Every structure is written in structure tokens, then in C-alpha cells.
Amino acid sequence: MAEDLKINQKIDIVVEKGPYTGTYLSKVADINGDIYQVTAPFFSGEIVPLHINQTIKISYHGEHASYQFEAKIIERIREPVALFTLQKNSDIIRIQRRNFFRLNVKIKVNYRILDSSVAPEESELKESITLDISAGGIKMAVDDDFPGEGILEFYLDIPELSNTAIFGKIVNNYDLPDGRAVGIQFIGIDQKDQDKIVSWLFEYQRDLRKRGLL
Numbered sequence: 001m002a003e004d005l006k007i008n009q010k011i012d013i014v015v016e017k018g019p020y021t022g023t024y025l026s027k028v029a030d031i032n033g034d035i036y037q038v039t040a041p042f043f044s045g046e047i048v049p050l051h052i053n054q055t056i057k058i059s060y061h062g063e064h065a066s067y068q069f070e071a072k073i074i075e076r077i078r079e080p081v082a083l084f085t086l087q088k089n090s091d092i093i094r095i096q097r098r099n100f101f102r103l104n105v106k107i108k109v110n111y112r113i114l115d116s117s118v119a120p121e122e123s124e125l126k127e128s129i130t131l132d133i134s135a136g137g138i139k140m141a142v143d144d145d146f147p148g149e150g151i152l153e154f155y156l157d158i159p160e161l162s163n164t165a166i167f168g169k170i171v172n173n174y175d176l177p178d179g180r181a182v183g184i185q186f187i188g189i190d191q192k193d194q195d196k197i198v199s200w201l202f203e204y205q206r207d208l209r210k211r212g213l214l
Helices: 191-210
Strands: 010-015 022-032 035-039 055-061 066-077 083-088 093-095 108-113 126-134 137-142 151-156 166-176 179-186
Touching: 022 166, 022 179, 035 066, 055 083, 108 137, 126 191, 137 151, 137 166
Parallel strands: none
Antiparallel strands: 010 022, 010 055, 022 035, 035 083, 055 066, 066 083, 066 093, 108 126, 108 151, 126 137, 137 179, 151 166, 166 179
């Protein structure tokens, strides 16, 4: 049986088509049957301009699994808080938790932004840190000059992967109290490499628990 959403629960708004394709963080503000009010997602400090009657997907984590359902935007509210009113229009389905397991972890990442006008070997790698990692992507700290969209090649400081090129696209932007970050979704990552990331995340989590840090 699916675990129902609760007020104040964090969710992901997944947009699969159109110019604003990506995954955006949101939170449930109110529930009335199949009608949900959720906080409007933001991109570069602006509300993502999703339109009335647009179909999106809502993903969320329960205690025992992760779930997803389709919803339609039926209202946009700006005051006093920016909200979207959604109508659930599909059954809730259970999805593989491993695809959404995400851990706040800071490790070194070397990257370069791929530009069609510059050969990759001619572009120097730069260094940053991750803020979280999942099997599907990373959140990475960036400076104000970092682009809001694009494709990257990067290398994670994870055993067995530090010399493996991983590619991803920027799908989200975050304003942080002390800077900026981008959400990067993996593109065409090899299943074996993805499994290595998941295994490392679980091992890292186990180590934190042993040390009483989680």
C-alpha cells in the first residue's frame, strides 16, 4: 500500500516536457482529497513559470519506499506565498528507492563545462565540491559566474570512479545562504558506475551511523 503525502513533506516536481524540463524541490502546503497545494518551485531566484493544465509528476519518499503520481496544475497563487494547486490524476505507484536515495555528502569533484566551440582536451578541469549525491545526479557548489544550464563532464572523488568521466546536464539552480549550487542529472551513465555510486553511498552512510553522526 502506498504511503500518502503529508503536509510539510518535501516533494520533487518532475517536468518531463517543454522548456522547463527538470526536477524541482517543493513542499506540500495543504491537502484536500486529491487536491494538493504545494510551494511553487524556483529557478535562479524566479518562480518556474509552469502553466495551468500542465501535467507534471510528483515524486516523494515514504518510510519504506519511494512513490510517484501524475498531477495537473489547476491554479497558481502568488500571495501571500507562491503556491501551485494540483489535482492528482493518476494512481500512486511505487518506484525503486535506489534511484532516489540521496545523501548530503561533500566530496571533491573535478569538472569542465562542455562547449561545442572548444575541444574537451583543450578545456582545463576545475575543482568544486558536491553538496549531495544520488544514483541519478549530484548537487554541486558553484560561483556566481557558473552558467544556469549546459552539459558537464566531471570526475567524482569516489574509489573506482575517480578516473571515470561522468556526463550530466544542469537541471536546477539553488540560491544558498553562502553562495550558489546547481543540480546535475547524469546522462547515459553506465549501470555498473551507477551501482558503484549507490554502494559507496550506503557504505558512507553506514560509517556515519557507526560514528554516531547520523
